Amino acid sequence: MTAHGADAAIRAHGPGPAIALTVWGAGGSSPVGHSGRILFGGDTVCFEFQARGAAAPLILDLGSGARRLGRALMLRDTGPRCDVLLSHLHLDHIMGLPFFAPLFQPGIAVHLHCGVLPDAPAVARALRALVAPPFFPVEALEREAVTVHHFAPAAPFDLAGFRVTPVALNHPGGCCGFRLEAGGASVMVIGDHEHGNAAIDAAVAQAASGADLLIYDGSYDAESYAVHQGWGHSTWECGVALARSAGARALLVHHHMPERSDSDLARAEARMRAVMPSAGFARQDMRVDIDPKATSR
Secondary structure, three states: OEEEOOOOOEEOOOOOOOEEEEEEEOEOOOOOOOOOOOOOOOOEOEEEEEEOOOOOOEEEOOOOOHHHHHHHHHHHOOOOEEEEEEOOOOHHHHOOHHHOHHHHOOOOEEEEEEOOOOOHHHHHHHHHHHOOOOOOOOOHHHOOOEEEEEOOOOOOEEEOOEEEEEEEOOOOOOOEEEEEEEOOEEEEEOOOOOOOOHHHHHHHHHHHOOOOEEEEEOOEOHHHHHHHOOOOOOEHHHHHHHHHHHOOOOEEEEOEOOOOOHHHHHHHHHHHHHHOOOEEEOOOOOEEEEOOOOEEO
16 A cells, blocks of 8 residues: 555555545544644545546545545546445535535536435435535535435445445444455445444454455544443544454544544554554545555565
8 A cells, every 4th residue: 555645554566556545534523624633634534446447436425525526526527427435424424515516517427325224215315405405505416417326235236446345334323334346455444433333343344354455433542432432433443453353454544533633643643553553544635555466565
C-alpha cells in the first residue's frame, strides 16, 4: 500500500495499483470547520475506490466530503454511470448527497446501493425526505437517471470492477461493512461499528480475513470508550486487535470525532503505530494505492 499525502505503511510495485483509494472525508458525526483540524480534515466520511481497468470509481458513503468529490468527478469525466454504496443512512454519511454534482448532471445515471432498510422503496423514501423541500429546494432524486438498489448483507455482487461482499455491523439502526476485491487485492471497510456482539464480530473477522487493507471505525480509544459504550462505535485498539487476528496487512482508522483536534489524533496515531507500524489514521485528501504484491518496507 502506498499512501500519497501521508506516511506509507506498505510500498506497492508494478504498473499501477490494483485498487486506488482517495479519502474525501474521514470524520464522523458532523463536519469540523476550525483551525484545530487541518491535518486530518473536517469533512465526514466519503471514500472513492478505483479498480484497475474500471471505467469509473466506486464511491462509499456521501458524507460532507461528497461535495468536493462530485466536483472532481465532473472535471474528470468518468463516464455515464456513477455507483455509490451507502453503509447506512445516518446524516453524517449522507449529508453530502444534496450537493453531489453527478445528481444534477444530464447524461449521468446515479445508482445508490443500500442494504439497511427492508427494500429499495424504503431506502428511496428515506433519501427523498432529505433531498426535497423543506430541507432542500430541489427534488434531485426524482430524476429518472437516479436509481436506488437494495442488497442483502453477506450476498456478494459485482459493481464498478469490484467484487463486493457486504457484512452486517453492530450500529443503532443497522450498518453494513464491505469487503472490496479487485485485481487480487482486497480492502475491508468497517464503517460505524461497535465491537462486543460475538456473532457480528465473528462475521466481521471472517470478512476481513487476509485483507490487504482494513479500514476501521476508531472513533474512540480504550479510555474514552467507556462513557460512549452503546453509541455504536469502536476504538483504534480494537482495530489493531481485529487486523492482527484477521491477518490484515495494514490498518487505516477513520470516523474521527469532531471534538478531536489534529494534535489529539496525532498523539493517538503515534500510540497505535507503536504497537502496529503498518497502521495509520485516515487524512482527508490522502490517496492510498493497494496492490497484493506489495511488500512491507
